[in-house]
Amino acid sequence: MKIIVTVKQVPDTTGKVSVKPDGTLDRASMETVTNPDDLNAVEAALQLKDQYGAKVITVTMGPMQAESMLRELYAMGVDECVLVSGREFGGSDTYATSQIIAAAIDTIGLDEDDIILAGRQAIDGDTAQVGPQIAEKLHLPQVSYAAEITKEDDGLLIKRMLEDGYMMIKVKTPCLITCVKELNEPRYMSVQGIEDCFDKEIRILSYEDLKDHPLIDKTTIGLQGSPTNIYKSFTPPQKSAGRMLKGNAQETAAELAKCLAEKHLI
């Protein structure tokens, strides 16, 4: 059994985020992290490996700098890290990204009992689209928002979260599952893993390696091949500083009630 996990290195939007005057993100000034939901997917893969034995392969698309993240994944216990990298892939939206990653997964190869795991969504774009779009491109069944994954003889039993409850869904392999954070608590890197991770080889898949795959075509990848484009980007208006109410608890509460009543808010 192979478990392929899609991962992404993202700017840490929970920390300091700076925006350039032209309304684009100043990525250089930001820390990068492994997308949090992707770590839940990696953990789920490692747990299945611990229990049943499996080869865990992560696939990421990005610049060569993503190597630092991949070393950390090796240190967690991942068996092979694949980096899909090339100028031709830059500027891809979710449609184009899924074409490329689907081609990479197909190049790695999928067998009957293989599983693809993805995080629910990435914290930079929050789209949750690439997972389902990879599944479509590979003609695989998908189950998203998985909070429990149980392996059964001929497939997986998934607890799929809904806003108002959940569904229990059985799905045959190969399939694609997207994972929510309730699924597990990602493990730390092991000491031995950290020692060994720098000797591990990272498999690079470049445009040259993928260009003959049927999914790869100049009209379906990169900025040129992306159906969506950014028309404008901007920052929300700065909220002007509010009013600090002065006095003790009783006085400030009375003043606030008066202000809200004047504005007909209460």
Add this chain to the structure above:
Amino acid sequence: MTFNSMNLDEFHDVWVFAEQRQGELMPAVLELISEGRKLADELHCELHAVLPGHDVDSLAVTLGGYGADKVLIYDHELLKNYRTETYTEVIAQAVETYKPEILLFVASNIGRDLAPRCAARLHTGLCADCTHLDVDLGGYIDFLRKESSVDVDNTSFESKMFDVERNLKMTRPAFGGHLMATIVCPRFRPAMATVRPGVMKLREYSAEKAAAVQVEKPAFRLDESDVQTDIIEIVKSTRKQVDLIGADVIVSVGQGIARDVEKGLALAAELADELGGVLGATRAVIDNGWLSADHQVGQTGKTVRPKIYIALGISGAIQHKSGMQDSECIIAVNKAENAPIFEIADYGIVGDLFDVAPKLIEEFRKAKQ
């Protein structure tokens, strides 16, 4: 005629995917019908709801009442409960047959599962979790004037690539709300979007529109061979989920209640009750298990825009602020004078929530009399 998503001229009308669960429409579908009506009027075309399900004919009237001209019902036993594969199959067939110009989904756990799969199959663009939609360029510019820091009078809105007057402009937050982006899908149709629940205004229900709604049951092909998953069971949460998105007033608690969690929650709940509101919380409160996850406001929780947002003992981490900073009136109570929450608060009170909250309850009660 074969389907080619690049033949833009063949596409017309605005569609909304009418998501139902166990025969009940998701409330946000009606928000999308309302918004879809506006877009259809701007494009001078019709608004259609596409409704897959089983025995769901009775929902058509409601969809009509909020603005749909026509409801396309795809009725099949296999469509009774949502499955990615059967719903994708039916939506794709419907789009290939009728070629809508715009296709909207609620950004629910189902909409966000289905829409990307459909977009990938149809070879078109999809914008996730939108909070604002425009066709009319003037309306879009007005929106930017109010809701952005863009100097609209010195900005060009022209494009050599596409017709800026007719293409759907889909606006959404990115990077945890630090940045907003307006996305277009200029070369393919339909232009697809999932839309955040709670952001689009509901129109008034019209009995006349409801009576006039047309219902069509198009032919389609679906059989057991299209099914790839088994639904073992569907479990509805027995506890009523808190409706943060629909609430006019939210009283949220943060780490500040740690000193006496039970009392802190009780005070917040009483204050919320007094204002007819509901209880929200930061991620830390959820992670500590003090409240269930449906109360969480923030980047990983819900984005809310109530009329009044009261933050009790919340420092104001970006993760939290990005989910509530668009609230109409923000009131912050915190012991620390330099807490970041005060930077976005309309009214700030430096003090202990355990002292201030009881006084707020008392004063609000008085003010209402």
